[in-house]
Amino acid sequence: MDQREGWIWFDGELKPWKDAKVHVLTHGLHYASSVFEGERAYGGEIFKSREHTERLIRSAATLDMPFPYSVDEIEAAKQLVLEKNGLVDAYVRPVAWRGSEELSVPARNNKVHVAIAAWVWPSYFSVEEKLKGIRLEWSKWKRPSPETIPSSAxxxxxxxxxxLSKDHAMANGFADxxxxxxxxxxxxxxxxxxxxxxxxxxxxxxxxxFLNGITRQTLIALARENGYTVTERHIKPEELGQFDECFxxxxxxxxxxxxxxxENTFTPGEACRTLIDAYARAVTPRKAAAE
Ligand code: PMP
Structure with a gap:
């Protein structure tokens, strides 16, 4: 991953991909003082780009990390990374972390760094392939209380x-x-x-x-537009048998x-098909959709 060709935006300047490095005594590496985003560009436009940048800055604030750039500066930097790397359909990964000035639990004297990388990541599967559905294992690990860790960041x-959960699932032949x-x-x-x-x-x-995903919020709106009712509530695992589809x-x-x-099986059907299509339309940039 670190030996690719290309450019990474690093603290305000574009660096060759292979030179975008940090020191081993970085606070973020030892104590997880790091926040990040995962975004997708479709046809050259990042879907919900501003929402992702705002979440990144909110996540940093939640970890008491003074974020050194404005939303507009990060928006421009993300666009620059796409253009400089000649990317149109891509995954975009901004990350902010505490640097290596001091290495102990307190972090206030450590500089906050920001980098943005992007790489090709097309949507590989056809709708028919997707509709076969993936198999999930129950994890033995639990999402912690928001009083234990700031779970909205x-x-x-x-x-x-x-x-831990995904590696265990994959080792047992599950997708996630x-x-x-x-x-x-x-x-x-x-x-x-x-x-x-x-x-x-x-x-x-x-x-x-847990994270109130940007895609989750988009899907709730799209489902309602397509005639579904959407209820947010606590769900017990023993209730899953009553549902027909899951995504x-x-x-x-x-x-x-x-x-x-x-133990629960689901048959992807009308709802999955409708919402896959609705989401595909929503992420397609308006100018591409009009062509
Ligand atoms: N939960 C977790 C743990 C995630 O990593 C993600 C991906 N960012 C999501 C939910 C979905 O979030 P989003 O729709 O904003 O990508």
Whole structure:
């Protein structure tokens, strides 16, 4: 990953990809003082770009990290990275972290750095392929209480549980893991939110201890526009048998149908198809859609 050709925006300037390095005594590396974003550009336009930048700056503020750039500066930098790398359909990864001035738990004297990388990441699967659905394993790790960790931030520390869960799931032949929260309610997958469907009713967990994804919020609006009711509530794992369809949402996952969670099976159908199409239309830049 670190030996590619291309350019990375690093503290205000474009650096060759291979030279975008940090010191081993970086605070962010030792104590997870790091926040990041995951975004997708479609046809040269980043979907909900400002919302992602605002979330990045909010996440930094949640970790008491003084963020050294404005929303407009980050917006311009993201565009520059896409252009300089000749990218049109791409994944965009901004990250902010505490530097290497001092290495102990307190971090206030450490400079906050920001970098933005981007690389090609097309949506690989056809709708038919997606509609087969992916299989999820229940994770043994739980999403923690918001009194334990600031769970509304997209912060590196929250991802240790995700990596453990996803690696375990993949080693057992599953595509991803679904995590419960600290109370035992259904929470989210390791990089995506989850929705359940029965007829025209869609139910999704209340995001009170995990990320309220930008894709999740988009999907709730699109589902309502397409005649579905959407209820946000706490869902117990033993309720899953009553639902017909299930799907994940996230910037990388987009809308990904699910065929199995533990003992529960789902048959991706009308709702998954409708919402995959609606999301594909929503992310297509207006100028491309008009051509
Ligand atoms: N939950 C987790 C843990 C994630 O990493 C992501 C991806 N950022 C999401 C949910 C979905 O968020 P979004 O729709 O904003 O990409």
């Amino acid at each position: 997209k912060a590196a520390g929250l991802y240790m549980i995700c990596t 893991a679904l995590m419960l929260d600290y109370r035992g309610y259904v929470a989210e997958a390791t990089g995506a939110n989850v929705f359940f469907v029965k007829g025209k009713d869609i139910t999704t967990p209340t995001p009170d201890c 994940l949402t996230g910037t990388a996952a987009e809308v990904t149908p699910v065929s199995l969670i533990g």
